Amino acid sequence: MxxxxxxxxxxxxxxxxxxxxxxxxxxxxxxxxxxxxxxxxxxxxxxxxxxxxxxxxxxxxxxxxxxxxxxxxxxxxxxxxxxxxxxxxxxxxxxxxxxxxxxxxxxxxxxxxxxxxxxxxxxxxxxxxxxxxxxxASTEGIGGALIDQLATAMGDSGEFAIVSCGRTAANLNAWIDVIKSKAAADYPNLKLVDTVYADEDQAKAVTMAKDLMNAHPNLSGLIGPCTTAAPGIAQAVDEAGKTGTVRTVGVGTPQAMLPFLTNGSSSASVLWxxxxxxxxxxxxxxxxxxxxxxxxxxxxxxxxxxxxxxxxxxxxxxxxxxxxxxxxxxxxxxxx
CATH class of the missing domain: 3.40.50.2300 (Response regulator)
Structure with missing residues (x-):
């Protein structure tokens, strides 16, 4: 101490x-x-x-x-x-x-x-x-790591979307701001096409992620910056048969993410x-x-x-x- x-x-x-x-x-x-x-x-x-x-x-x-x-x-x-x-x-x-x-x-x-x-x-x-x-962890550290991990998985190019939790959650919104600014500055070939909010509901995140993939046929990346959305978006990719086509990263707890990290439907989880x-x-x-x-x-x-x-x-x-x-x-x- x-x-x-x-x-x-x-x-x-x-x-x-x-x-x-x-x-x-x-x-x-x-x-x-x-x-x-x-x-x-x-x-x-x-x-x-x-x-x-x-x-x-x-x-x-x-x-x-x-x-x-x-x-x-x-x-x-x-x-x-x-x-x-x-x-x-x-x-x-x-x-x-x-x-x-x-x-x-x-x-x-x-x-x-x-x-x-x-x-x-x-x-x-x-x-x-x-x-x-x-x-x-710092806002810049978390937000920056999320977009860095996704960019690596996507080969620095393609369309991505964000499935967040609470619309008014200050930490999530701050991380999203960093994701946007760092993507624009460091990854000009990445394009954010939408941001949606699933509250703290993993099932809702699954549905929203599937809707995003249907609405954007060229989507190749998803970020879930909270611990229910992170496994939710990975589950959606797995169930949609798009593992290896749509890459996901998020803020997920180890045991919740382990099956998806193992099967490749999630590339990385940024946590502490x-x-x-x-x-x-x-x-x-x-x-x-x-x-x-x-x-x-x-x-x-x-x-x-x-x-x-x-x-x-x-x-x-x-x-x-x-x-x-x-x-x-x-x-x-x-x-x-």
Whole structure:
């Protein structure tokens, strides 16, 4: 863990309250009784369950209570209801991966007004009252890796389309912006023909990908920048018998992508260690709830089992590290 951290009075809180309702408290509950809550975009999918697993690990190691609670649909209103419930339960730090940053912003302000440290993880709400954002990898790193991997698979030429998830998801939209700008600058023979949104629904992503292939007979590439669309587009290519003709890359979890990476319907998955991201999220909330600041000199530091974490004080972004490229050779090394 980082040394030399200083106290920040603005973040000092009093630990209180009990979790209940639809929350899942986990961890040792250290002497200070700190409770860190995390609200995913949607509960029950492998990606966020892996973040939950990492958060539990941090809670056990550092001695705080981890509360994981989310809606079963990617609905901004339902997510806001979960947040309000946790505010009423008086958790000490509240992390959210907002489906819609704009609609979550007033709820994060409510948390701050209640003496709770509000922050974001996985997806940012930069214009909100959030104290900081726990980022999995840089926007440029993820978006750039997605288009680089697709360009390599497509031979730097051809038509491609994007099947995203939530239309208002800030992280996905930021990655798509990088994909567009980098494609225009570095791959002039690649042409983006359409971008569609399948919410957090893999079956819907399958259908949309098939529709895109039918609508664009010359389509030779698909990007799925979220963990339900990535396997969805690969499944669509497989079922359509277009493996080797239409290349796919995406942001998919290892076990979900392994069959498609193995059979060639996906060329690569751009991700990060999701469990480590949850671990960092839990640690960050625990630190902030105690009023302990992150090292602000921009130099890499270690957090428990994590090496090379950085914090940018200007943007208030705590960064896990570089993206991970999953292929048929290494996806089986991960159990989520």
């Amino acid at each position: 980082a040394t030399g951290a200083t106290l920040v009075a603005a973040l000092a809180l009093t630990a209180c309250g009990n979790s209940g309702g639809d929350t899942t408290p986990t961890g040792g509950g250290g002497a200070d009784g700190v409770k860190v809550a995390f609200i995913p975009k949607i509960q029950g999918i492998p990606f966020f369950e892996a973040m939950n697993s990492g958060g539990k690990d941090a809670a056990t190691e550092f001695g705080f209570t981890w509360v994981y609670s989310g809606a079963t649909t990617a609905d901004p209103a339902a997510q806001a209801d979960v947040a309000r419930s946790l505010i009423q339960q008086k958790v000490d730090a509240l992390a959210v991966a907002p489906n819609d940053p704009d609609s979550m912003a007033p709820v994060l302000q409510d948390a701050k007004n209640a003496g709770i440290v509000p922050f974001t993880a996985d997806t940012d709400a930069a214009s909100s009252a959030r104290e900081f954002f726990v980022s999995q 260690n999701v469990e480590d991201h949850g671990y960092l999220t839990g640690w960050a909330g625990w630190q902030a709830a105690q009023g302990i600041a992150f090292p602000s000199d921009g130099q890499p530091f270690d957090v428990g089992r994590l090496k090379g974490v950085t914090y940018d004080a200007a943007s208030k972004v705590l960064l896990l590290g570089d993206p991970l490229i999953l292929t048929a050779d290494n996806a089986g090394d991960y159990d989520y």
